[in-house]
Amino acid sequence: xxxxxxxxxxxxxxxxxxxxxxxxxxxxxxxxxxxxxxxxxxxxxxxxxxxxxxxxxxxxxxxxxxxxxxxxxxxxxxxxxxxxxxxxxx
Numbered sequence: 001x002x003x004x005x006x007x008x009x010x011x012x013x014x015x016x017x018x019x020x021x022x023x024x025x026x027x028x029x030x031x032x033x034x035x036x037x038x039x040x041x042x043x044x045x046x047x048x049x050x051x052x053x054x055x056x057x058x059x060x061x062x063x064x065x066x067x068x069x070x071x072x073x074x075x076x077x078x079x080x081x082x083x084x085x086x087x088x089x090x
Contacts (some may be wrong), residue, residue: 020064024067024070025064025067025068027067028063028064028066028067028068028070029060029063029064029067030060030063031063032059032060032061032062032063032064032066032067033056033057033059033060033063034059035059035063036055036056036058036059036062037055037056037059040052040055
């Protein structure tokens with residue numbers, strides 16, 4: 001197999017897939033899909049021409065977008081994390 005930092009379209013695809021399957025983005029996709037689906041099911045909401053089986057996929061995409069932009073919206077400095085750990089916080 002090619003190394004992860006190789007050039008070309010395979011390297012780009014491998015880097016994209018690695019960023020897509022990171023734990024925080026996977027968590028964001030799961031929560032986004034679960035929250036939007038449960039809101040639709042519990043409220044019995046419906047949007048014309050949108051089947052209910054498509055709602056989880058829209059939630060997954062919204063969760064992925066939010067997880068992707070988390071660092072730019074609310075950045076956390078490494079010094080703050082280290083200070084919290086030094087004070088005994090986990």
